[in-house]
């Protein structure tokens with residue numbers, strides 16, 4: 001189901017209908033896109049072979065990360081993805097289908113020739129290889145910490161315009177956003193209020209903000225919303241121009257880290273269970289204690305669940 005369908009109220013019943021094993025593939029990528037895609041496919045197959053049904057790839061998994069690389073590696077997805085102009089789209093769809101998994105395909109640089117805009121875009125596929133949803137990074141990574149890191153995605157990229165909720169048939173709903181988006185609690189809270197069982201963030205923090213905030217953000221989003229939070233990074237490559245933090249991580253609804261990689265290539269796997277969400281919400285019943293008489297519900301007002309420009313799910 002697409003983001004627009006998911007915009008309906010939270011589905012009835014448990015937020016996660018049955019346990020699901022998740023894999024965070026902390027991938028070592030280089031500058032050769034075809035090699036990156038092949039390597040991603042091998043790792044997704046490995047995760048599926050060990051029983052994972054929901055597999056996550058990192059931000060910019062098919063290219064080096066950096067504003068100068070976005071135009072060179074960008075793929076055209078609209079009006080429809082031509083396999084020649086969008087090899088990553090075709091590969092991701094095949095990875096999902098060949099392995100019968102739900103796949104959050106990290107993110108890839110996207111180019112829309114009709115608007116001449118670039119985006120940082122995540123494609124989410126179902127086990128039949130069909131596109132379930134598309135998320136374009138809503139909050140661009142523009143920061144300046146003097147002497148440490150300056151990064152301005154907005155020099156090249158345009159922001160996405162929707163909150164992305166994805167229904168995984170048979171399981172439940174997830175919220176998907178990308179990296180810097182995790183710093184904005186609104187997206188996470190909207191997803192949780194609309195019944196998501198997990199928030200999934202392909203991300204690529206750095207060696208300044210990674211040690212400071214990566215784990216804290218994952219735990220904060222999990223604690224506030226009492227759901228699972230997954231953050232999936234590329235492996236660190238000190239020979240690359242951008243040094244990713246690594247530490248792909250899954251945090252449970254009590255904000256406990258249930259799986260964490262170090263800096264090199266790894267697959268982090270763990271089972272997600274509705275019982276843990278329900279137990280957390282029973283023990284600390286935030287959902288029934290909110291004071292909408294004092295402040296408005298985050299669900300009030302217009303929330304954009306559908307960017308009309310984005311491809312409809314297949």
Ligand SMILES: O=C(O)CCC(=O)C(=O)O
Pocket residue numbers: 059140141178179180181183203204205206209210213
């Ligand atoms: O928020 C941060 O510190 C890092 C964000 C980032 O690396 C990204 O959005 O790609």
